[in-house]
Amino acid sequence: MTPCIVLPIIFPLLAAATCVMLAQHRRWQICISLLSSTLVLLVGAGLLQTVTSDGLISLTLGEWPARYGINLIADRLSSWMVLMVGVLGLACTLYTIRGIEPQRARWFFYPVWNGLQAGSALAFLTGDLFNLYVAFEILLMGSFVLLAHGSTRLQLQGAVKYVVLNFLASTFFLSAAGILYGLTGTMNLALMGQTLAGNPEGGALLAALLLLLAFGIKSAVFPLFFWLPASYHTPPTPVSALFAGLLTKVGVYALIRVFTVVFPEELDMLSPLLAWCAGLTIIVGGLGALAQKDLKRTLCYMIVGHIGYMIAAISVHTALAYAAVLFFLVHDMLAKSCLFLTAGSIAKRTPQASDHGGDLWRRDPVLSSCFGFGAMDLAGLPPFSGFFAKLLVLMALFQSGAYALASVALIGAFLTLFIMARLWIQLCWEPGTAATATPLDTHPLSQRIPIAGLALLCLLVGLSAGPVINSALRAGEDLKTPVAYRQALLGDTK
Amino acid sequence: MNSLIFKTATRYLVPVLLVFAIHLLLRGHNAPGGGFAGGLVAAGGYTLYALAFGVTAGRRTLRVSPECLAGGGLLLAVISAFASLFAGKAFMTALWFKIPMPGPGYLKLGTPFFFDLGVFAVVAGVVLLFVFSLMEVKE
Numbered sequence: 001m002t003p004c005i006v007l008p009i010i011f012p013l014l015a016a017a018t019c020v021m022l023a024q025h026r027r028w029q030i031c032i033s034l035l036s037s038t039l040v041l042l043v044g045a046g047l048l049q050t051v052t053s054d055g056l057i058s059l060t061l062g063e064w065p066a067r068y069g070i071n072l073i074a075d076r077l078s079s080w081m082v083l084m085v086g087v088l089g090l091a092c093t094l095y096t097i098r099g100i101e102p103q104r105a106r107w108f109f110y111p112v113w114n115g116l117q118a119g120s121a122l123a124f125l126t127g128d129l130f131n132l133y134v135a136f137e138i139l140l141m142g143s144f145v146l147l148a149h150g151s152t153r154l155q156l157q158g159a160v161k162y163v164v165l166n167f168l169a170s171t172f173f174l175s176a177a178g179i180l181y182g183l184t185g186t187m188n189l190a191l192m193g194q195t196l197a198g199n200p201e202g203g204a205l206l207a208a209l210l211l212l213l214a215f216g217i218k219s220a221v222f223p224l225f226f227w228l229p230a231s232y233h234t235p236p237t238p239v240s241a242l243f244a245g246l247l248t249k250v251g252v253y254a255l256i257r258v259f260t261v262v263f264p265e266e267l268d269m270l271s272p273l274l275a276w277c278a279g280l281t282i283i284v285g286g287l288g289a290l291a292q293k294d295l296k297r298t299l300c301y302m303i304v305g306h307i308g309y310m311i312a313a314i315s316v317h318t319a320l321a322y323a324a325v326l327f328f329l330v331h332d333m334l335a336k337s338c339l340f341l342t343a344g345s346i347a348k349r350t351p352q353a354s355d356h357g358g359d360l361w362r363r364d365p366v367l368s369s370c371f372g373f374g375a376m377d378l379a380g381l382p383p384f385s386g387f388f389a390k391l392l393v394l395m396a397l398f399q400s401g402a403y404a405l406a407s408v409a410l411i412g413a414f415l416t417l418f419i420m421a422r423l424w425i426q427l428c429w430e431p432g433t434a435a436t437a438t439p440l441d442t443h444p445l446s447q448r449i450p451i452a453g454l455a456l457l458c459l460l461v462g463l464s465a466g467p468v469i470n471s472a473l474r475a476g477e478d479l480k481t482p483v484a485y486r487q488a489l490l491g492d493t494k
Numbered sequence: 495m496n497s498l499i500f501k502t503a504t505r506y507l508v509p510v511l512l513v514f515a516i517h518l519l520l521r522g523h524n525a526p527g528g529g530f531a532g533g534l535v536a537a538g539g540y541t542l543y544a545l546a547f548g549v550t551a552g553r554r555t556l557r558v559s560p561e562c563l564a565g566g567g568l569l570l571a572v573i574s575a576f577a578s579l580f581a582g583k584a585f586m587t588a589l590w591f592k593i594p595m596p597g598p599g600y601l602k603l604g605t606p607f608f609f610d611l612g613v614f615a616v617v618a619g620v621v622l623l624f625v626f627s628l629m630e631v632k633e
Contacts, residue, residue, distance in 0.1 A: 006585045010576075021565030060584065062578075063587045
C-alpha cells in the first residue's frame with residue numbers, strides 16, 4: 001500500500017503531460033482529466049481507509065535518510081483532503097465540458113488544470129517544509145495561469161492583485177524556510193519540531209510569524225484577504241469553483257500542519273493574535289457579503305468569512321478544535337464549490353447584467369433546489385453538514401472558554417443565514433421581469449450532474465455526520481499530540 | 495532577420511550549441527550543468543535558428559512539436575521515477591546499470607539520467623513553445 005501515497009500527485013502530473021501532448025484534441029484532454037480525477041478520488045478513499053485501519057503511511061522518496069529526503073506522509077487529515085481534491089477535481093472537470101470556451105483547451109487549459117490538482121495533492125501529502133513551499137509555488141503558478149487564461153480586462157485586473165500578494169506570501173514563506181534551515185539544519189517537519197522544542201529561540205518565533213503571514217495571505221485572513229474578492233469571481237465558473245474549494249483551504253491546512261508539528265509552543269504565544277484575526281475575518285467577510293449585489297462576489301466574501309471559523313478553531317488549538325477544522329474543511333470545500341458552480345449556471349440562465357434573475361424556482365426547480373441545498377448548507381441548517389461544522393467549532397470555542405470569539409462566530413452564522421436567505425428570495429422567489437419570463441434553454445447534463453452531485457454530498461455528509469465526526473475527532477487527537485506523525489516522519493533517524 | 499552574416503554564423507553556431515547542450519546534460523550528474531541548463535542552451539540554439547531563418551524553418555528543424563517535447567519530457571521523468579518500484583525499492587530510488595562497452599570501459603547508466611533527460615526535454619519544449627508562439631504573434 002505504501003507506494004499508493006505518491007499516486008495522488010503522479011496521476012494529475014501524468015495527465016498534465018499527456019494533455020500537453022494532445023493540445024489539439026479537446027475530447028481526449030477531457031477524458032484524461034476525468035480519468036485522473038477519478039483515480040485521485042479512489043486513491044484518496046483508499047488512503048483514508050488504510051490510515052483508519054492501519055495508521056499512518058509515510059514514504060521517503062529515493063531511500064534517502066529522512067533527514068535529507070523528500071518525505072510524503074498521510075494521516076487522517078491529509079487523506080480527507082486528498083479525497084476532497086479528487087471529488088472537487090472530478091466535479092469541476094465535468095463542468096468544464098460545457099463550462100469553458102472550447103478553444104481554451106488548445107491553449108493548455110487542461111495541463112494547468114491538472115497541474116493545479118497535483119500541486120494541491122503534494123501540499124496535502126508532503127512532510128517537509130521545502131516541498132510544501134514547492135507545492136505552494138505550483139499552486140500559485142497554476143492558479144495565476146488559470147486566472148489570467150483568456151485575458152479579459154477584468155481577469156487581468158484581478159490576476160495582478162492576486163499574483164502580487166501571493167508572491168509576497170511566497171517570499172515570506174521562503175525566508176521562514178531559510179531561517180528554520182539555519183536553525184535546525186533540516187527541512188523535515190518532525191525533525192525541525194524536535195530540534196526547536198524546549199529551547200526557545202528568537203529566530204523560531206520570527207520564522208513562525210513569517211509563516212503565519214504567508215499562510216494568512218494564502219488563506220485570505222483579515223487583514224490580508226482583499227485579493228480574494230478582487231479575483232475569484234473573474235475566471236470561468238469551473239475555475240472559480242475549484243479555487244473556492246481548494247486554494248484557501250490549502251493555506252488553512254498548511255497552518256495546522258506546520259504549527260502543530262513544528263511550533264506547538266509558538267502557537268500558544270500567537271493564539272491571541274490568531275483569535276483577533278479570526279474574529280475580524282468572520283465579521284468582515286459577513287459584512288462584505290452583505291454589501292455585495294453580485295452573486296459570485298457575495299460568495300467570494302463568504303469564503304473569507306468562513307475561513308475565519310477555521311482560524312478561530314485553530315486559535316484555541318484543542319483536540320476538539322482540530323476535529324472541528326477538519327469537518328469544517330470538508331463541509332466548506334463541498335459547499336463552496338457547489339455554490340460557485342450553481343452561481344455560474346444561474347448567471348448563464350439569466351443573461352442580464354445582474355445575477356439576480358428572479359423567479360428561478362418556477363423556471364428551473366432542479367437548479368434552484370441545488371442552490372437551496374448549498375445555501376442551507378452554508379447557512380448551517382440541520383441536517384446539512386454546515387450545521388455540524390459550525391456546531392463543532394462553537395463547542396470547541398465554548399470548551400476553551402473563548403466566549404467572545406464564540407459570540408462573534410454566532411453573529412457570523414446569523415449573517416450567513418441572513419445573506420443566504422436574501423439570495424434565495426431574490427433569485428428563486430421574486431417574480432421575474434419580462435426578460436426572465438422567457439423559458440430557459442436546457443441546462444446541459446455535464447453541468448447538472450456535478451452541481452447535483454455536490455449538493456447531495458453536502459446533505460450526505462450532514463446525514464452521515466457520525467462516522468465523519470468520529471474520524472475527525474480521532475484526527476483531532478492526533479493533531480493535538482502529533483507523536484505518531486513525528487515518529488513516522490522521522491523514520492529511522494534518531 | 496535578413497543578414498547574410500547572421501545566417502552564415504547561425505549555420506555554424508547551432509550545431510555547436512546543441513553539442514554543448516548535450517555536454518551540459520551529461521556532465522550534470524557530477525558537475526555544474528544538468529538537464530535544466532542543457533535544455534535552456536538547446537532551446538537557445540533553436541531560437542537562434544528560428545531568428546535567422548524564420549519560425550516555420552525553426553519548427554521544421556525541430557521535427558517534433560514543442561508541445562510533444564515538453565509533454566514527452568514530463569512523461570519520461572515521471573516514468574523514470576516509477577522504475578524503482580519494479581525493483582522493489584522506494585519511489586524515485588536511483589537505479590544504476592553498468593553496460594559493458596567494447597574495449598576496457600563500461601557505460602554507467604541510471605534512472606537519474608532519464609529523469610534529467612526528461613527535464614532537458616521539458617525545459618527545451620516549454621521555452622521553444624514560448625519563443626515560437628511569440629514570434630508567430632509578431633509575424
